[in-house]
Amino acid sequence: RLSILSRLWSLLLLLHLLLPRFSLPVHFTTIEDRCPEIAKTYSIGRSLEGRELLVIEFSNNPGHHELLEPEIKFIGNMHGNEVLGRQLLIYLAQSLCSEYLQGDERIQTLVNTSRIHILPSMNPDGYELAVSRLQERMGRNNAQNIDLNRNFPDLTSVVYNRRRQKGYRTDHIPIPDYYWFGKVAPETYAVMKWIRSIPFVLSASFHGGDLVVSYPYDMSKHPLEHNMLSPTPDDKVFKLLARTYAKAHETMSSENSRCGSSRSVSQKGTVNGAQWSSIAGMQDFNYLHTNCFEVTVELGCDKFPPEEELFLVWHQNHEALIDFMEAAHRGISGIVKDEGGNAIPGARISVVGIRHDVTTGENGEYWRLLTPGIHVVSASALGYTKAIKKVHLPQRMHTAGRVDFFLQKAPLDLDTLDPENVTDSYARFDPFNQYERYMLMADPSQNREERLEKPWWWSYFVLPGGTTPTWLLRHY
Numbered sequence: 132r133l134s135i136l137s138r139l140w141s142l143l144l145l146l147h148l149l150l151p152r153f154s155l156p157v158h159f160t161t162i163e164d165r166c167p168e169i170a171k172t173y174s175i176g177r178s179l180e181g182r183e184l185l186v187i188e189f190s191n192n193p194g195h196h197e198l199l200e201p202e203i204k205f206i207g208n209m210h211g212n213e214v215l216g217r218q219l220l221i222y223l224a225q226s227l228c229s230e231y232l233q234g235d236e237r238i239q240t241l242v243n244t245s246r247i248h249i250l251p252s253m254n255p256d257g258y259e260l261a262v263s264r265l266q267e268r269m270g271r272n273n274a275q276n277i278d279l280n281r282n283f284p285d286l287t288s289v290v291y292n293r294r295r296q297k298g299y300r301t302d303h304i305p306i307p308d309y310y311w312f313g314k315v316a317p318e319t320y321a322v323m324k325w326i327r328s329i330p331f332v333l334s335a336s337f338h339g340g341d342l343v344v345s346y347p348y349d350m351s352k353h354p355l356e357h358n359m360l361s362p363t364p365d366d367k368v369f370k371l372l373a374r375t376y377a378k379a380h381e382t383m384s385s386e387n388s389r390c391g392s393s394r395s396v397s398q399k400g401t402v403n404g405a406q407w408s409s410i411a412g413m414q415d416f417n418y419l420h421t422n423c424f425e426v427t428v429e430l431g432c433d434k435f436p437p438e439e440e441l442f443l444v445w446h447q448n449h450e451a452l453i454d455f456m457e458a459a460h461r462g463i464s465g466i467v468k469d470e471g472g473n474a475i476p477g478a479r480i481s482v483v484g485i486r487h488d489v490t491t492g493e494n495g496e497y498w499r500l501l502t503p504g505i506h507v508v509s510a511s512a513l514g515y516t517k518a519i520k521k522v523h524l525p526q527r528m529h530t531a532g533r534v535d536f537f538l539q540k541a542p543l544d545l546d547t548l549d550p551e552n553v554t555d556s557y558a559r560f561d562p563f564n565q566y567e568r569y570m571l572m573a574d575p576s577q578n579r580e581e582r583l584e585k586p587w588w589w590s591y592f593v594l595p596g597g598t599t600p601t602w603l604l605r606h607y
């Protein structure tokens with residue numbers, strides 16, 4: 132049923148797309164064209180209705196992981212009707228490109244020393260619905276009516292159920308088999324596969340409807356009891372990350388700007404997720420399944436604000452976004468090797484007092500986000516002796532402390548064998564292993580006609596000679 136309103140909206144949308152062509156005679160090239168040295172676009176899969184889940188990546192060597200460069204991701208528009216994140220991330224991509232080119236030293240340093248992945252829309256189907264209905268109540272869920280933030284495996288309950296066992300773990304929890312027998316949205320699946328194929332260190336997911344940064348756990352210890360403070364073993368790190376964002380945001384940490392349901396429990400613009408509303412969401416999954424630390428940023432009270440407000444919101448968040456990315460360089464990173472200098476993948480990095488390990492990747496490298504102060508850190512791996520180091524991290528850090536470990540071969544100690552044999556349960560039944568890695572996927576720019584239409588902003592990323600976006604930050 133097409134109402135007059137929605138017809139009018141289509142007309143407006145059309146005008147919006149056409150007008151800049153006439154009114155702004157700027158020679159616009161896409162970000163990828165403009166910044167080929169540092170930007171690259173790729174797709175991590177498709178939505179249920181076939182829309183590409185497009186990522187733009189920034190690095191001084193795009194397309195490749197570089198030794199000891201932390202990987203960062205930003206995800207927007209997971210709820211299709213919460214549109215601010217999507218717009219903000221498009222602005223961010225624009226500004227990273229233009230500021231790098233203009234020689235901004237801070238942005239250049241960031242891009243030269245990190246790899247930044249931006250997924251502006253995780254739920255493009257929901258977004259289209261929200262836009263076509265012009266109201267924010269539609270389009271939160273994907274086209275199967277699944278709320279994507281409630282579609283990730285609930286590993287938080289697994290951890291809570293174990294917490295009275297001796298030596299229980301809160302990291303690298305395998306996905307329970309039963310999860311795969313439920314409905315797994317293609318968007319959720321694509322993001323999970325993406326999360327696992329890149330050694331992400333830090334992440335933020337952007338929502339709307341409130342103005343606060345929430346951090347794990349998102350799920351309360353007692354599922355029926357809401358508003359239960361449920362800290363992770365990394366509570367100090369998560370608070371630091373959340374505060375980093377909220378403090379640099381223009382209004383988030385002020386008492387007067389509160390709105391939404393976090394109003395009574397948030398502190399200076401940050402809140403423990405479970406204390407606010409209890410769900411097993413994406414941020415808990417990141418923390419419990421991978422080495423990545425993710426927070427959720429609620430960008431504003433209005434989920435679908437008028438266009439005039441978008442640029443203002445960008446300005447309120449610009450500094451916060453950059454400060455947050457820079458936080459990937461807090462703590463320590465390094466390589467774990469054996470006596471012969473060979474990298475040891477899968478080694479555990481443990482910190483005294485924090486019951487949550489990170490593991491080394493294929494090159495033996497690891498990142499451990501940590502708060503300032505003194506920490507006792509150890510590295511261990513099956514068949515090696517453990518190595519321990521004491522580190523002292525200063526208040527202000529711009530580069531992660533480099534802490535390498537050299538492990539000596541030791542006879543296998545059966546007591547230290549992992550009782551759950553995590554590698555085994557990954558291999559036994561894991562649909563991820565049935566699919567190629569995202570890098571091997573078809574180039575989205577090919578087979579164009581067989582794909583569904585792209586989101587309107589896609590052409591600004593990849594097609595030369597596209598229309599000039601109204602949101603272009605700086606022209607050349």
Ligand SMILES: *[C@@H]1O[C@H](CO)[C@@H](O)[C@H](O)[C@H]1NC(C)=O
Pocket residue numbers: 191236237239240243
């Ligand atoms: C970043 O890397 C580029 C290319 O290697 C180099 O030209 C530029 O000076 C670097 N910028 C900073 C601030 O390190």
Ligand SMILES: *[C@@H]1O[C@H](CO)[C@@H](O)[C@H](O)[C@H]1NC(C)=O
Pocket residue numbers: 513548549552554555
């Ligand atoms: C896990 O199980 C597999 C197969 O049962 C075995 O080959 C492997 O050595 C085990 N790994 C550990 C760490 O126990």
Ligand SMILES: [Zn+2]
Pocket residue numbers: 210213338339
């Ligand atoms: Zn949301």
